[in-house]
Amino acid sequence: MRHANLNPRPLQQTESKRVSFSQFLIFISEQWLLVFALLLSLNLLVFTESRKAGAALSPQQAINLTNKEGGIFLDVRESKEFKRAHILDAVNIPSANLQNRIGELESHKSQPIIVVCKMGTTASAAVKQLRATGFSNVHRMAGGMMRWDEQQLPVTSK
DSSP states (O other): OOOOOOSOOOOOTTSOOOOOHHHHHHHHHHTHHHHHHHHHHHHHHHHHHHHSSOOOBOHHHHHHHHHHHTOEEEEOSOHHHHHHSBOTTOEEOOGGGHHHHGGGGGGGTTSOEEEEOSSSSHHHHHHHHHHHTTOOSEEEBTTHHHHHHHTTOOOBOO
């Protein structure tokens, strides 16, 4: 009785582990259901994330809206980050304190409020929170302060 070799032969350095494009296409054709599920999941994720707080405004659109309609920028970053650099005349209410300090925004209820965070992700929750308490003209800025800085728009530390 012969025993099977339980140790497969070691890979030689010359053997290639590259996957060719044709192998990739074969995988997709054989696993089309998995590929479809992945693409559908990604689309749903993008769709739900973009609809959480409505469409985001670019920094230029936010500037135009605040200049045209007398709106304000609400910066929901932590005070330490806000003091380092922020948009001129922006109001700072960290997202963790927004529920308790929402009354500070009552005088701006009829004006556009542009919510700004570090990268544009935290602002969605703040927009939803403001809308739930009766603020209707609330928008988030796409990309947050990172996009603002990328476009070399003015900031202050005062």
